[in-house]
Amino acid sequence: MLELNAVAVRYGHHRALEDVGLQLGQGELVAVLGANGAGKSSLLQCIARLVDPEPGSRLRFDGCDLLRLQPHEVVEAGIALVPEGRGVFGELSVQENLRLGAYARRARASQAQSLARVLALFPRLGQRMAQSVATMSGGEQQMVALGRALMSCPRLLLLDEPSLGLSPLMSGELFKAIVRIKALGVGVLMVEQNARKSLAIAERAYLLGNGRVLGSGAARELALDPAVQAAYLGGGV
Ligand SMILES: Nc1ncnc2c1ncn2[C@@H]1O[C@H](COP(=O)(O)OP(=O)(O)OP(=O)(O)O)[C@@H](O)[C@H]1O
Numbered sequence: 001m002l003e004l005n006a007v008a009v010r011y012g013h014h015r016a017l018e019d020v021g022l023q024l025g026q027g028e029l030v031a032v033l034g035a036n037g038a039g040k041s042s043l044l045q046c047i048a049r050l051v052d053p054e055p056g057s058r059l060r061f062d063g064c065d066l067l068r069l070q071p072h073e074v075v076e077a078g079i080a081l082v083p084e085g086r087g088v089f090g091e092l093s094v095q096e097n098l099r100l101g102a103y104a105r106r107a108r109a110s111q112a113q114s115l116a117r118v119l120a121l122f123p124r125l126g127q128r129m130a131q132s133v134a135t136m137s138g139g140e141q142q143m144v145a146l147g148r149a150l151m152s153c154p155r156l157l158l159l160d161e162p163s164l165g166l167s168p169l170m171s172g173e174l175f176k177a178i179v180r181i182k183a184l185g186v187g188v189l190m191v192e193q194n195a196r197k198s199l200a201i202a203e204r205a206y207l208l209g210n211g212r213v214l215g216s217g218a219a220r221e222l223a224l225d226p227a228v229q230a231a232y233l234g235g236g237v
């Protein structure tokens, strides 16, 4: 479904991504692990067309060349990004945030079904529809962010550090919700520093370091790999 080859991103003289290759199949849950500054957000922003990659980078989604698309056309193609820091509108209510998520043409007709799906995933949001998002807890805000992305009827969700800043209990709940989203047939590409929890729910993972893919494989095997444990699982939650 998603296929990246030789992807490079540069900010001035700084190379944030170099020769990155990555595949994600229909409905697959794939994690990208990496330390601060590894290039994780740049990778997702590049797929969402918010950052231009270097010439020679190839990014395809269902056979379509992503480089020909504007950011809003990427959403229409079925890719939704939940950015780092969530990207919700704090002054607006839960309901308004969710409605904004259904702005894409592809989403308008099925808005009612999408809302039902989001509220089934996050019943707590149903009780808080009129609450302004700024007054919600971090975990609740992340639910709004995920819900808003789901309202665009994505076939692929890009999640940038969904568990950042959440308590272990809340991040556990969130990871369970991500598993349920995958079970709905939505592909998920998730970048995370929480390697242990990510590897527990992902099918495959990529290890990103200094902008390069340092390794990849089945999540279950990576979790048992001593080198991975030393680099990514040391003392983590
Ligand atoms: N707009 C920008 N201008 C200049 N440099 C940037 C820009 N965005 C990112 N970088 C640099 O590119 C590198 C990769 O950044 P990126 O945000 O992709 O990393 P990350 O893995 O998401 O890090 P974090 O875990 O801290 O979110 C970093 O060294 C960062 O300073």
Ligand SMILES: [Mg+2]
Pocket (backbone or CB within 6 Å): 040, 041, 042, 084, 160
């Ligand atoms: Mg980041």
